[in-house]
Amino acid sequence: MAHRNSVVHVAVGVVRDAAGRILIAQRAQHAHQGGLWEFPGGKLEPGEPVLQALVRELREEVGIRVAAAEPLIKIHHDYGDRRVLLDVWNVNSFSGEARPCEGQAMQWVNAGQLSDFAFPAANLPIIAAARLPAYYAILEGPDAESIMTNCQRIIDNGVKLLQFRAKALAASDKQNVLEQVLQQCRQHAVEVLVNADLDLDISQAQGLHLSSRALLRLDRRPAGMRWVAASCHNAVELQHALAIGADFAVLAPVMPTASHPDTPPLGWQRFSELLESANLPVFALGGLGRQDLALAQTAGAQGIAGISAFLV
């Protein structure tokens, strides 16, 4: 039994097969959070590095040999009877065929099906992280034509999640341009979140993106949206995003940017410290490109967000 005040450090794998399906298993009835579904993994042994624990647990529980893993998210959770740090890794590269080595129920499911299963409370942000891609494009442009060109470029770059921001557009054009963007994105299975400050009809979009000002005015998550995201710059805003039940946040600026020359950048060190207690997926924004993805993931990020990052 873990000491009440100590934190149980757990290595957890989001294991994906070639078709993109994710491996889940059912916890034994007698175990902590028994009967609920989980991502395979387990407790670190004393002094054991987390990646080593991940490899060992996935071999012991589901019989696979992990070839490579990338950090996905870290979650701190207090169950009352136990505090855990879930150290979650993406495992896209492994050998062997997964099998339930401990007699547990086991299934491969699509990311979209994860919410149909009962998981422990700490898993909510892990499921969001597993469903989210590594890139989040912010769509801007001085006029309708450049917005549509930028939209196509973002799609051509393989991005699957986009924020319609378009602040510079004439108010009378915004709804019309949004509808064109939604149509173009639908054809390529790209999900669109609309910036809440634009005050548009978003019934055909997949989500709402809150500016930090809009975030701080809310005390609960807007209803009826598949995705709710928030722009954050500090710990208070990140905590508020978590408190209202946002699915993910964007934290900026990590590096100096031309668009906000007077805002001091956070740098990776501070960015990483802020993520320690964020408990939700966070994209890194500000002066970054797609080539910064590995760096961002190592700092704890879900991935990279950007305006110009996806136009080249």
Ligand SMILES: Nc1nc2c([nH]c(=O)n2[C@@H]2O[C@H](COP(=O)(O)OP(=O)(O)OP(=O)(O)O)[C@@H](O)[C@H]2O)c(=O)[nH]1
């Ligand atoms: N593996 C795993 N553990 C999770 C998840 N979510 C979650 O809250 N936990 C918690 O993290 C802890 C991990 O414990 P575990 O039971 O997997 O540990 P283990 O494999 O070393 O098991 P053992 O105690 O039987 O040796 C438990 O308190 C469990 O409730 C999850 O998705 N996967």
Ligand SMILES: [Mg+2]
């Ligand atoms: Mg386990």
